[in-house]
Amino acid sequence: MKTRELSEDEIRYALSLPEPNDRKSYTQTLAIDYFAENKKVIWACHTRWGKLFGIKSLLNRYRRVSSGKVNILLPTNPIRNEFETYLAGISNIHFYLLASYAGSNLPDEVYDCDILIVDEVQHALNKAATKYSQVIPKTRTNRILGLSATLDEDKLSYLDELGIHHQFSVPLKTGVRLGIVPAYQSLNIPVDLTPTEAREYLVQQDKIDQYVRFFQQVSPEKAHGLAFICANNSEVAADTARRMGGITPGQVTGSAINYRKAIGKRADILYTARNKEILALELLDRLPEQPIIVFGSRLAVGDRMAKLNPKLQVYRTGKTKQDRVQTTQLLANFYGGQKPYLYGCINLNEGFTVNNCSIAINIGVKSTELMDNQRIGRILGLDLDNPAKSATKINLYVQDGVYQGRSYVSQEAKWLRSAQKRQLFIHYLDSVDELSEYVLLNEPV
Structure with a gap:
């Protein structure tokens, strides 16, 4: 993944601008230029960077040369309402709400557009997701813009697999430095x-350790991950049982499920x-x-x-x-x-x-x-x-x-x-x- 951040010269120029909104607008112009140049891009910019203003500026600029269809995929209804209000007046924009399609495929029309914009793109970057993880690989446009505050290395690697190799990043530390967000x-x-919580925490930790040792027979370094997979994947559970010898697939699956239950109970103790x-x-x-x-x-x-x-x-x-x-x-x-x-x-x-x-x-x-x-x-x-x-x-x-x-x-x-x-x-x-x-x-x- 090629990442573009502001250079020191660009930061110095931004700091020479009198108002925070001027500095924000300058960074958004750089982001739009980067998208225009590279076509498939992630804007990984800190919260409060002003992605809505950036998108509006991008689409107004695009409308000078094309009236093509723009699809915007959004995770929640409040965010959809905000987008629709802010982008009102720009023609041929279609909004799709993730929650409306939870657990099912998106309609085919989502993939047919000139520009696809995916807000909170991290939701679409999980290979195992049942929501809209297919939106990027299925889309039939070469202009895709994903929006997120931060993406970890796993997500960036998956983007590379999907053919998106460019990221424009304004990290939070830069936003603070430019006065775009407060200190x-x-x-x-x-x-x-409490003593009661501590006792139960140790009980669940002992169970977790027991099941980790069980899966370490096959995968000493990745026992935790194997346990999670075996809970839902019968083929992997069967292969794990075969490699262990003398163990049935049902016993592997049962151990994996009990491992996940113990993980959940330990988390509940901490959360409550x-x-x-x-x-x-x-x-x-x-x-x-x-x-x-x-x-x-x-x-x-x-x-x-x-x-x-x-x-x-x-x-x-x-x-x-x-x-x-x-x-x-x-x-x-x-x-x-x-x-x-x-x-x-x-x-x-x-x-x-x-x-x-x-x-x-x-x-x-x-x-x-x-x-x-x-x-x-x-x-x-x-x-x-x-x-x-x-x-x-x-x-x-x-x-x-x-x-x-x-x-x-x-x-x-x-x-x-x-x-x-x-x-x-x-x-x-x-x-x-x-x-x-x-x-x-x-x-x-």
Whole structure:
């Protein structure tokens, strides 16, 4: 994959421009030029870079030479609404919503166009996906633009296989340097498992280790991956049984399924750790009242927290008219300040903008850079009423611990390190008491 980033000369020129929007527009012009030159391109640009404005500029430029059909594939309804509103007035654009085709193939008309634009393209870059993983290989145009904040090496390798060899990248550190997004920091605060949670964590870890040893008989270096595959692939399970000898395919499949169950139960312990809930609620009490997003991994956790703090709402997505009405009212309460705290899971990661929100609390740590960048991006909107805005994401994570003399390694601590491996402005704190050095806190109640 050939990656094009801004050169130092281009960065210096951008910094000579007077306003952040001028610098943003300059980088978007470079991105459009790169697409015009290379035809099949990924824009891997940081959240809040302004992809919608970039797409609008690209299509207006294209309309000067062609009236050809443009198809845009979008992951969620709010993002689709945003695209349709922003691109209104540009002719011959067709929008397709991923959720409408979940679990099935897209209609053939999607692949028949002059330009195909795939938003949040990472969703289409999984060979095993049942959603729209075929959209790039099946399309019948030589102009394809994929949009994403960050793509890992596996995704970039798959793009190469699909014939897309060019990436225009504006990483988050460049956006901060150019003043396109405000300065930000990630503050990592550890919590302990309760004794009950620690005991169960060790039980599940022992099961995981047992099944890993089982699959290491065939694949010493890739036992984890083999276990995941055997749970769903009978042919691989049969081949694994044959290579082990004296084992039936059913025993291999059963071990693989039990391995995945143990992985899931271990993750649940981390995602629902009681001390993270307690600390998150304490932070909502001690931070000055303002819009705050709380990211989690389980809606049930948000429901429990909302019962203890009436200013916290839990964001859900639904398909019925009543669901949409409730969501509209919920967001109105959040934006209006009546209920300034909003809890959500992955449904808040994409297409959700709160310019006057500068703090997020993350109690659902994930292992991917993409998701971490997406969550940071929710609080990186420039606030015209507060030009000096800076943003803070507080990650509450389970740390390594000891239970009755047995030590355990926190998988969540590993996930956090993985997600932040290329991130800047990270601070590990020993406790919440150190937080006052970085953000304003009220006195404890």
